[in-house]
Amino acid sequence: MTTSYHIDTKNIAPAIYPCPIPYSGTNPNGDTIDFSNYYMEYNKRPYYAVSGEMHFSRIEERFWEDEIIKMKMAGITMISTYLFWIHHEEERGVFDWSGNKNIRKFTKLCKEHGIFLILRVGPFSHGECRNGGFPDWMFGAQYDVRSNDEEYLFYVKRYFKEIGEQVKGLMFKDGGPVVSVQIENEYEHASSPWELTTENSGEWTASGNEGGSHLQILKDMAIEEGLITPLYSTTAWGGACAPIETVLPLWGGYAYWPWIFYGDDIKEHPATTEFIYKDFHNNSAPKYYNFDPEYPPEDFPFVCCEMGGGMANYYRYRFQLPFRSVEALANIKTASGCNFLGYYMFHGGSNPKGKRVPFLNECALPKISYDYQAAVGEYGQIRESYKRVKLLHYFYKDFEEQLCNMKTVLPQEAADMDQKDTKTLRYCVRSNKNSGFLFINNFQDHVEMSDRQDFCVIVQTGDKFVRIPQTGGMSLRKEASCILPFNMDLDGQMLEYATVQPILKMLDNDVWNYFFFVPEGMKPEFKFRGRDTIHVAEDKSSKTVVRGEDGKEIILCVLCRQDSLKLWRVDREDGEMLILSDETVLEDRGKIRIESIGKESGTIAVFPPRNQPVTVGGRSCEVASQGEVFTYYEVSYGRNEVEFQWEDISSKEKANSGGLKRPVIGSPITSTKIVNARAKVTIPKEAFDNCKQILMQVDYIGDIGYAFVDGDLINDNFSNGAVWEFGIKAYEKEIVEKGFHIYVSPKRKGSHVNSDSEMAARFEVYDEAVAQIHGIRAVPVFDCLTDL
Numbered sequence: 001m002t003t004s005y006h007i008d009t010k011n012i013a014p015a016i017y018p019c020p021i022p023y024s025g026t027n028p029n030g031d032t033i034d035f036s037n038y039y040m041e042y043n044k045r046p047y048y049a050v051s052g053e054m055h056f057s058r059i060e061e062r063f064w065e066d067e068i069i070k071m072k073m074a075g076i077t078m079i080s081t082y083l084f085w086i087h088h089e090e091e092r093g094v095f096d097w098s099g100n101k102n103i104r105k106f107t108k109l110c111k112e113h114g115i116f117l118i119l120r121v122g123p124f125s126h127g128e129c130r131n132g133g134f135p136d137w138m139f140g141a142q143y144d145v146r147s148n149d150e151e152y153l154f155y156v157k158r159y160f161k162e163i164g165e166q167v168k169g170l171m172f173k174d175g176g177p178v179v180s181v182q183i184e185n186e187y188e189h190a191s192s193p194w195e196l197t198t199e200n201s202g203e204w205t206a207s208g209n210e211g212g213s214h215l216q217i218l219k220d221m222a223i224e225e226g227l228i229t230p231l232y233s234t235t236a237w238g239g240a241c242a243p244i245e246t247v248l249p250l251w252g253g254y255a256y257w258p259w260i261f262y263g264d265d266i267k268e269h270p271a272t273t274e275f276i277y278k279d280f281h282n283n284s285a286p287k288y289y290n291f292d293p294e295y296p297p298e299d300f301p302f303v304c305c306e307m308g309g310g311m312a313n314y315y316r317y318r319f320q321l322p323f324r325s326v327e328a329l330a331n332i333k334t335a336s337g338c339n340f341l342g343y344y345m346f347h348g349g350s351n352p353k354g355k356r357v358p359f360l361n362e363c364a365l366p367k368i369s370y371d372y373q374a375a376v377g378e379y380g381q382i383r384e385s386y387k388r389v390k391l392l393h394y395f396y397k398d399f400e401e402q403l404c405n406m407k408t409v410l411p412q413e414a415a416d417m418d419q420k421d422t423k424t425l426r427y428c429v430r431s432n433k434n435s436g437f438l439f440i441n442n443f444q445d446h447v448e449m450s451d452r453q454d455f456c457v458i459v460q461t462g463d464k465f466v467r468i469p470q471t472g473g474m475s476l477r478k479e480a481s482c483i484l485p486f487n488m489d490l491d492g493q494m495l496e497y498a499t500v501q502p503i504l505k506m507l508d509n510d511v512w513n514y515f516f517f518v519p520e521g522m523k524p525e526f527k528f529r530g531r532d533t534i535h536v537a538e539d540k541s542s543k544t545v546v547r548g549e550d551g552k553e554i555i556l557c558v559l560c561r562q563d564s565l566k567l568w569r570v571d572r573e574d575g576e577m578l579i580l581s582d583e584t585v586l587e588d589r590g591k592i593r594i595e596s597i598g599k600e601s602g603t604i605a606v607f608p609p610r611n612q613p614v615t616v617g618g619r620s621c622e623v624a625s626q627g628e629v630f631t632y633y634e635v636s637y638g639r640n641e642v643e644f645q646w647e648d649i650s651s652k653e654k655a656n657s658g659g660l661k662r663p664v665i666g667s668p669i670t671s672t673k674i675v676n677a678r679a680k681v682t683i684p685k686e687a688f689d690n691c692k693q694i695l696m697q698v699d700y701i702g703d704i705g706y707a708f709v710d711g712d713l714i715n716d717n718f719s720n721g722a723v724w725e726f727g728i729k730a731y732e733k734e735i736v737e738k739g740f741h742i743y744v745s746p747k748r749k750g751s752h753v754n755s756d757s758e759m760a761a762r763f764e765v766y767d768e769a770v771a772q773i774h775g776i777r778a779v780p781v782f783d784c785l786t787d788l
Contacts, residue, residue, distance in 0.1 A: 058349025075393025
């Protein structure tokens with residue numbers, strides 16, 4: 001029997017008006033930025049902003065451009081970046097803006113590629129950086145950090161002055177990309193360890209207690225030093241200080257909390273409420289976890305700056321991020337009223353080495369790696385989460401005017417929804433008058449969900465009802481989420497509903513092509529007003545022509561889920577193009593490159609369809625086949641592996657059956673097994689030829705994996721069961737000359753430190769220690785230029 005759910009959207013129309021506090025700016029071209037109470041406006045039109053966090057100082061300078069392009073190809077319209085104070089003034093009075101720390105070059109690249117930039121200047125940043133970003137020389141000073149002390153503010157002002165000089169002429173008002181400055185971070189809410197103290201002292205940076213006056217001082221300083229932008233903001237969750245008269249409070253949400261396993265007596269991770277629909281833009285809504293604004297929610301836009309785009313592995317909490325969680329979280333935030341998404345992180349990175357201290361990480365995390373399991377990995381790897389949210393971003397941009405002007409409507413079930421409820425459908429609507437989108441989520445962290453079977457949603461619009469689907473029920477697989485349109489105008493034809501998710505629209509030969517994909521487990525169909533239901537295939541991509549009463553045509557292009565995850569949108573001066581490719585597509589100043597990771601060959605497809613051959617990597621490729629929607633080509637990329645050698649140099653030492661005896665007072669210490677896993681890797685010079693990167697993939701078990709070049713640590717990994725992947729191109733010369741080696745520290749069971757000696761003797765005792773390298777692979781990364 002079909003289970004029915006009902007939601008009433010009649011007479012729903014949001015009250016949209018300018019923000020009570022103006023956030024605005026104009027550039028020399030006359031482009032404008034403003035904010036209504038619902039959304040950002042660009043040139044007086046609704047603008048659905050999508051921001052992704054990417055830390056320039058944690059990425060090699062020579063890769064910045066390609067990585068910015070990857071952000072743009074994913075539909076990211078803004079990049080948010082921390083400036084970590086310790087990265088730029090590790091030695092007092094000595095500033096470093098060179099190489100990977102060159103914020104001016106990074107900002108200019110963002111401008112060249114049409115990406116807005118948000119500078120998170122701190123001075124406290126956190127971001128799992130050493131001391132939360134504060135230089136070591138501030139520890140033990142005659143002032144408190146994050147205070148109104150004159151000496152502290154002197155150094156802050158000097159630092160802001162340096163930043164202002166670096167980005168001079170690159171503010172939005174000057175024609176540059178910098179549209180926002182974040183002041184402080186989690187003020188009066190969070191702090192970080194002072195890393196130069198010992199574990200036993202546990203001394204932390206101050207979290208601040210000067211209230212709004214401190215944020216106002218910092219904002220005034222930023223403005224005085226030339227950091228003048230349309231928007232000033234700060235993080236507001238957890239009761240952080242965020243006075244609306246000074247800054248726009250920003251929000252977020254994470255479903256995976258490794259920090260709870262430090263200092264708290266918690267054994268298991270609780271299920272969070274992040275995957276339950278809420279209404280963040282309603283004065284009558286109850287106070288939600290992590291959202292407790294001190295202003296009327298309807299007066300200001302709900303803006304996210306830290307929505308979990310991944311999560312780092314901490315030493316005491318390691319897990320493999322479910323990449324579907326990122327798609328589901330974006331679905332939830334948008335449905336709940338967000339018109340300005342911000343992912344943390346969207347691009348992972350690597351901590352730079354220090355000048356006075358070797359490592360600039362927070363001690364609970366790897367010393368080098370800050371991969372964060374992000375949509376774009378530490379070395380530019382594209383993850384499943386990237387492919388999933390990219391489709392959402394395309395949709396937000398192509399339908400931003402409709403979506404931004406829609407209000408959240410929650411069903412009655414949402415009021416009492418519990419995160420452990422696996423039976424009640426999780427859904428809500430964003431609607432304006434009689435049109436809208438139905439959001440459904442079947443993902444929940446730390447709870448095993450089930451496939452949703454045979455249900456329908458009845459949406460009341462005015463005096464009419466839209467039943468989705470019209471007859472029978474629909475299904476959605478566990479961990480899936482979707483957005484379904486109802487009463488949607490498709491170039492003059494009224495789509496009553498569809499059980500497919502919109503992606504984008506594209507004009508070809510004066511006919512609008514509307515692209516959709518089939519949510520997992522759902523039977524795809526379209527119902528236009530006054531017409532029979534249109535059923536399409538769910539396991540292959542298809543095209544359907546729909547002709548209106550006036551003879552005008554539209555085309556419905558429905559992608560199966562597998563094809564949708566290969567979709568890339570290319571927007572050039574000579575027009576738009578869609579590409580299907582498993583590999584990464586980069587559009588760079590009108591040229592298209594395909595970044596291949598270890599693939600000798602593959603298939604690409606293009607829309608609009610064509611008949612002529614294409615060139616990929618200097619090789620001509622004939623048309624392989626014509627599909628209903630795309631033209632397909634079989635292409636060759638080049639070599640898929642690197643010839644190299646690795647030698648297992650592990651040492652294994654087993655105690656005798658009677659145990660290892662030590663001459664100490666008390667019981668004898670017994671160790672049953674000691675294992676160290678080591679490997680030596682040699683790679684010839686020719687292996688690096690024409691590669692933009694070589695990724696080493698290490699399959700191992702143990703505690704921590706370390707990679708060294710001539711004794712210098714170049715990457716590390718907290719084992720979580722996944723293959724460890726790291727790039728070595730930056731160390732090409734040293735590796736060709738000397739090779740590199742891998743060390744895996746053992747994972748110990750029954751471990752404790754024995755200290756019952758009368759002398760100063762302490763040593764670790766454990767029942768078992770395991771470390772083993774199962775295999776190592778070297779995979780080249782290279783670009784293939786195409787004439788698509």
